Amino acid sequence: NAGVMQNPRHLVRRRGQEARLRCSPMKGHSHVYWYRQLPEEGLKFMVYLQKENIIDESGMPKERFSAEFPKEGPSILRIQQVVRGDSAAYFCASSPTKESGNEQFFGPGTRLTVL
Amino acid sequence: GDSVTQMEGPVTLSEEAFLTINCTYTATGYPSLFWYVQYPGEGLQLLLKATKADDKGSNKGFEATYRKETTSFHLEKGSVQVSDSAVYFCALSALNTGTASKLTFGTGTRLQVTL
Numbered sequence: 001n002a003g004v005m006q007n008p009r010h011l012v013r014r015r016g017q018e019a020r021l022r023c024s025p026m027k028g029h030s031h032v033y034w035y036r037q038l039p040e041e042g043l044k045f046m047v048y049l050q051k052e053n054i055i056d057e058s059g060m061p062k063e064r065f066s067a068e069f070p071k072e073g074p075s076i077l078r079i080q081q082v083v084r085g086d087s088a089a090y091f092c093a094s095s096p097t098k099e100s101g102n103e104q105f106f107g108p109g110t111r112l113t114v115l
Numbered sequence: 116g117d118s119v120t121q122m123e124g125p126v127t128l129s130e131e132a133f134l135t136i137n138c139t140y141t142a143t144g145y146p147s148l149f150w151y152v153q154y155p156g157e158g159l160q161l162l163l164k165a166t167k168a169d170d171k172g173s174n175k176g177f178e179a180t181y182r183k184e185t186t187s188f189h190l191e192k193g194s195v196q197v198s199d200s201a202v203y204f205c206a207l208s209a210l211n212t213g214t215a216s217k218l219t220f221g222t223g224t225r226l227q228v229t230l
Contacts, residue, residue: 004158006158033217033218035218035220041222041223042204042220042221042222042223043159043204043218043220044220045217045218045219048217056217059217091158091159093159093218095216103149103161103164104161104208104218105161106151106158106159106160107158108157108158109157109158
């Protein structure tokens with residue numbers, strides 16, 4: 001059973017460009033979470049999605065950031081008009097259910113560098 | 116809101132030394148508690164978890180006990196190895212009135228084990 005897959009692993013963008021990060025959850029998992037890790041910091045929750053629905057986006061910046069999890073295909077985190085402060089590692093996690101007792105399985109992350 | 120506080124690192128130990136990494140939390144209700152480990156350049160891996168008071172999570176020689184009275188979940192290992200060198204994150208997950216069970220992380224504690 002393949003784990004959570006993220007691509008690309010490394011992404012370099014210039015200021016003003018768009019960054020698109022993909023996440024394929026584990027087989028059988030319908031809950032996806034995105035987290036951001038700034039250098040030397042812990043992970044911060046961004047958004048929680050189920051298929052075709054955003055359940056909680058309380059951690060998402062109000063502008064330039066969006067996320068989706070379509071019926072078919074991976075979850076996408078999109079950052080428009082990137083700025084240097086967006087440089088971070090972005091991790092996706094998935095779980096089979098929403099209950100807090102179930103662990104979340106993390107992907108290897110996408111490391112975004114904004115020049 | 117929910118929060119997790121970990122002891123600051125780095126923690127440097129000699130091989131076979133005893134390890135303690137302190138973790139305390141603030142949460143409404145009864146959260147589940149987790150320890151995740153992150154090796155350089157990789158995503159997070161679940162190390163152990165506990166879902167209710169007095170539960171002890173254990174894995175690979177690591178253990179932590181859910182102490183409701185002190186709101187703590189300290190990580191311990193009796194004899195560390197060089198291969199344990201990594202960053203360790205304490206986290207909690209608490210169902211609220213919504214449906215999200217997002218993880219709230221501490222800032223992480225870097226462990227360096229030397230020969």
